[in-house]
Amino acid sequence: MSSINIRYLFIYLSWHWNSDRSQVGNLVGVYGHITVLSIPHGSVAPADPITYNNAKRPTLSVTKTFLWNEAEVPQICGDQHDFWVIINLCPSWFYTNLSPPSSSKVQHAFHLRRPAKENEYRTESDSLGEVKVPNDRYYGAQTHRSVVNFPIGGTCERMPYPLITAFGTLKKAAAMVNKEYGLDSKIADTIVKAAEEVISGKLYNEGHFPLVVWQTGSGTHTNMNTNEVISNRAIEMLGGKLGSKTPVHPNDHVNMSQSSNDTFPTAMHIAVALEINKSLLPNLNELYKALDDKSKEFKNIIKSGRTHVQDATPLTLGQEFSGYTKQVELGIQRIKDTLPRLYRLAIGGTAVGTGLNTKKGFAEKCAKKISDLTDLPFVSAPNKFEALAAHDALVEVSGALNVVAVSIMKIANDIRYLASGPRCGLNELILPKNEPGSSIMPGKINPTQCEAITMVAAQVMGNNVAVTIAGSNGQFELNVFKPVIVSNVLRSIRLLADSSKSFTERLVVGIKPNKKRLKKYIDESLMLVTALSPHIGYDKSAEISEKALEDDTTLKKAALKLGYVSEEDFDKWVRPEDMLGPN
Template identity: 45%
Template sequence: MRFEHDFLGQVELPDEVYYGVQTWRASQNFAITGHRLCPEFITALATIKKAAAKANMKTGRMPEAVGEAIVQAADEIIAGKLHDQFIVDAIQGGAGTSMNMNANEVIANRALELLGKAKGDYEVVSPNNQVNMAQSTNDVMPTAIRIASIQKTKLLISELETLHHGLRQKSEQFQHVLKMGRTHLQDAVPITLGQEFAAYADTVKRSIKRISRAMDNLFTVNMGATAVGTGLNAEPEYIKEVVRQLSILTGNTMVSASNLVDATQNTDELAELSGALKVCALSLSKIANDLRMMASGPKCGLSELILPAMQPGSSIMPGKINPVIPEVLNQVAFQVIGNDQAIGLAVEAGQFELNVMEPVIAYNLFNSLTFLTNAVRTLQQRCIAGIEANEARCRELLDSSVGVITALLPHIGYEAASAIAKEALRTKEPVKDIILRQGLMTADQLNVILSPAEMTKPGIAGKQYIKKIS
């Protein structure tokens, strides 16, 4: 065991742990979610500490031996080691001070080991004096949230691009499949299944653009702002260098905020990204709704689509297969929408020079990014890629619908079309058969007018045949 103390007093810690007294206090105070910091956020914290150590060595404030030990300790964390030593809860009071101190203490104690010193010998390497040199929780936290969010957002965008490509492929595969379009859940006019999937693809493409634009704002950070944005205890040379080091270490072009006070006070860019995720979730959920409806059946529903069979659908009904992949996407969308609400409230709750609600912002934003990424990957791999069209059923529903009558309006007029529609609904006789029986048009004329190519593009189908009947 070893003893560590802060200004509140002394605590006894197992000698094998790398965290210190402030981390221990936080673990006692904040047993909230049961979730610890995600790997990307831990890595972001270690990256910041490494960048700060390098910058402080360059300005001459930090001795090389201490700085190199901090860098090496940070590198180990970046490589995935010591993550089990980050024990604080993901939601906590203190604006993330406990998260920052968890990183400071783990890095300090590992650096001490590398220097041949005992853990807790903070006269040599202190969590506050050396690892946190020229920093504050109030610039470390916002920067770490941004770095982790950028990494997660890039993964999401990659999955969305794969989904976009998959939907495009399906739109081409289904471009010849004519089916009944619907508005108000009622028969409307014909459309191709390919056109519907092309619309889904374009929806995803817009989400990619929105999310990418929102991500662009995250490359601006407030490192060097320290406590309130005034840069107290941070040299101008350090501020430039730490951002330069972050660019090198992350592979991103990080930029120092032009107004560090603003960048320390406000978290609107995180709300903007969350908002883009919410819109993406809404769009994806609408697609999932359509897939579930078109796959309903298989005997007593629409059954226009055949979704890949993923698992038995019931513990009591043999042979039942449920649309579990679209269903899970719907649920993820609901969660992302709820997360956005929490983020919005937290962003609004900042006061004066700091938003102390950053932990709950980070927790919900990271969850939204992770959940959406996994859901999009699941949708593409386990649903979209294997979707098949039930062409016979699409044709059956189309032939039995009165919706095709709309294509005949320019040829026979609204009144005649209405009468035919009414008769078709009453007798269940196909519209095409009624028109032929009444001698209003020939079979050749109807075949042209009611062809997929004519009914699913702008213009008047079979224009050469127009002969209105009054």
């Protein structure tokens, strides 16, 4: 039976609490309870341990109550398990001219791996020497060093899944091409098999790719993580010893004819292109179709327009929705317009773009293999110096995503404002009732899909700022902000894809017009007076509108009272159905 000493956990908590709140104080004591979720060693841990615990689905749950200080450090015992530790804290503080934080309780979740026993480690080495790596992990020394040197952000900041699977595609393609250039067929074929496990996501989900975004800006650590995992998995397949680097070497074989400087940007392009094509564009197309259907459904419903959030001349609800439809259509086109540059791959440029240590034709053959594996028209970048030193193609993609976010912000805000009410708002649209809206106000329903997707839009706009700054920071022959670029672009794609699908299915398709309210507004609109302007002039028309507003009466009554128009002419000229287009 082994034990996990969690002293370091509370040291971390002290730092985390203070840094989060910018307090100049020290956590001197903690009283609370700890819930331990025991997960079979090597199994995939839950993505959200707190929800996992609340759902009462842990393999094992143990609760301990404790008072922590230097004299008493609790031990969590376990053997064949990792742990998710959920801690509810009531901190005691020492303050210097500071008031306690407003909240005296906090909940944290941490993933603790059971310490491996001495015989559960293996020795791996790199150019800096030897390190010990857990036997149940395929990664090697360089990955381990990155884990130790960059403990930034925790598991939620792991390198994105699509990037790692894209690396698998790249390594598979490179092995196939290197086989053509003389790489031992047995080694090449085994690399291909191991790479396929990376492509499937199996090895990512099992924890063999632990590195975070915040590492070297070239992404070298993740390239080596991939090389080490594929190398050791291939060695295992061939009956060899993990960590021996034989018969499959991570650099000499898996990384043959490659550099991190060309593999990482290649994987960036593969990942982004795949995510755009398989999730974002299909979901945006569904949103476009749903809005287009509503535009056609509402084509004969006349309503009052609004400019400057004030009453304006009439249009149809269908015309209003056609504007939303066109915004999404153009957004889709803008994204598609970025793809030709995205399909250009850096592979073959190696360290600085010259192609040193590759064979002639390697770049083109590798791009062709990747194209065949993904069914996307990837090609070799015509200028590898640009492909390594700049990532304008991804900045362009992010810009297109930003425009989509801007469009979505406008569309979703319009819809929720048009649906405001039901008694004290515009109430022109009736939205689907998805869930109760208030914990205190019975019967309240909120436009939650609009709120969610507008938050997504705000996040995408923020991501674009980060990508823009990162894209501008290529120095000489290499941009060293690659991980932050690709992680933000991939996050924007995922958020837009998921939110647009949810927005379409749970809101847009269920929108209904409130015809009674729409008719009331158009009947009372003062801006119908615009139809009189060609007949009696702007000034008299304005006077009629002002008179109607002042007397709280209709345009017709005001016009007749002022004597500027006959009843017959008013009825002939002021017809909302005749005001929907050019005369």
